Amino acid sequence: MSIIEKAAGKLSAPPARAETEPQARESLIEGAVRRSREIPAASAPPVEDPATIWGAASEAEGHARSQVQQVNMARLSHMGYITPENEKGQAAEEFRIIKRPLIANAFGLGTARVKNGNLIMVTSALPGEGKTYCAINLAISMAMEMERTVLLVDADVARPRVPEYLGLQADRGLLDVLRDKDLHLSDLLIRTDIAKLTVLPAGRTYKRATELLASSAMTQLVEDIGNRYPDRIIVFDSPPLLATSEASVLASHMGQIVLVVESERTPQEAVREAINHIQSCEVVGLLLNKATPMPGSDYYYGYYGSYGK
Ligand SMILES: Nc1ncnc2c1ncn2[C@@H]1O[C@H](COP(=O)(O)OP(=O)(O)O)[C@@H](O)[C@H]1O
Numbered sequence: 001m002s003i004i005e006k007a008a009g010k011l012s013a014p015p016a017r018a019e020t021e022p023q024a025r026e027s028l029i030e031g032a033v034r035r036s037r038e039i040p041a042a043s044a045p046p047v048e049d050p051a052t053i054w055g056a057a058s059e060a061e062g063h064a065r066s067q068v069q070q071v072n073m074a075r076l077s078h079m080g081y082i083t084p085e086n087e088k089g090q091a092a093e094e095f096r097i098i099k100r101p102l103i104a105n106a107f108g109l110g111t112a113r114v115k116n117g118n119l120i121m122v123t124s125a126l127p128g129e130g131k132t133y134c135a136i137n138l139a140i141s142m143a144m145e146m147e148r149t150v151l152l153v154d155a156d157v158a159r160p161r162v163p164e165y166l167g168l169q170a171d172r173g174l175l176d177v178l179r180d181k182d183l184h185l186s187d188l189l190i191r192t193d194i195a196k197l198t199v200l201p202a203g204r205t206y207k208r209a210t211e212l213l214a215s216s217a218m219t220q221l222v223e224d225i226g227n228r229y230p231d232r233i234i235v236f237d238s239p240p241l242l243a244t245s246e247a248s249v250l251a252s253h254m255g256q257i258v259l260v261v262e263s264e265r266t267p268q269e270a271v272r273e274a275i276n277h278i279q280s281c282e283v284v285g286l287l288l289n290k291a292t293p294m295p296g297s298d299y300y301y302g303y304y305g306s307y308g309k
């Protein structure tokens with residue numbers, strides 16, 4: 001049985017033990033999928049003013065003002081991405097299912113709160129499997145839920161695609177803030193016209209950019225963001241795990257990881273090896289991307305489930 005088949009099996013199998021047991025953590029995603037229907041809307045945090053989000057978090061940063069840009073909705077929609085206009089479309093429906101357990105784990109809604117669960121990395125074994133596609137859709141889907149403020153970080157610094165796909169003009173970003181201590185994160189953020197979606201571009205790239213992902217400056221930045229915004233979701237688009245060791249270091253800071261697997265293309269061995277690289281993360285969900293729809297099934301993505309550690 002393949003890892004993905006196992007994950008799919010786990011999703012449909014009845015819970016093996018009480019959900020509150022610590023050892024049930026490996027099946028949090030499957031449990032959360034099931035429980036997501038029970039999450040009361042009233043338990044969400046209060047709505048914030050989008051103008052102040054991610055902006056100045058202290059007096060010292062009081063001068064900071066992030067830019068606002070328009071997302072190219074027509075292009076996004078044409079490419080099959082979620083937009084506020086097609087929130088009833090197929091992709092929107094699928095990502096609604098995918099985001100539920102992630103949100104539940106992040107904020108302890110109907111399940112145990114996962115440590116750093118609001119830090120979510122979208123990764124894959126190989127390039128081209130759909131990391132950026134899934135990271136963007138996940139971020140938009142979460143942002144469209146009124147209560148959730150989302151920061152989408154383009155951490156695939158060698159091949160940044162987030163601004164291009166969204167149709168945003170990006171200049172400085174993650175790499176710049178990692179290299180220059182005088183820069184303020186809040187100055188580099190791009191607020192978008194998708195309410196509650198803010199983007200941190202990868203920044204100006206250079207030859208050994210990826211190495212910065214494993215630097216102490218990156219560790220510090222991720223910790224700062226996580227501590228400062230515990231009630232917000234931060235989605236990291238990332239490099240492929242098997243292409244660069246730094247992606248695994250980045251993974252070690254995350255509370256949850258979505259491992260995108262391209263259907264009928266990624267070798268099982270590559271998926272296994274990728275999973276070995278992210279052992280440090282407590283919650284890993286597999287997302288089967290670009291799957292051929294099964295007759296009579298609503299699922300384009302096929303399966304989404306945790307693998308048993
Ligand atoms: N499920 C999908 N449906 C439609 N297009 C997709 C899907 N997944 C990926 N793509 C497209 O495939 C291309 C490669 O995906 P991308 O997210 O850039 O891969 P990665 O970030 O893993 O390198 C992009 O043009 C993306 O929009």
Ligand SMILES: [Mg+2]
Nearest residue numbers: 131132156161
């Ligand atoms: Mg990408």
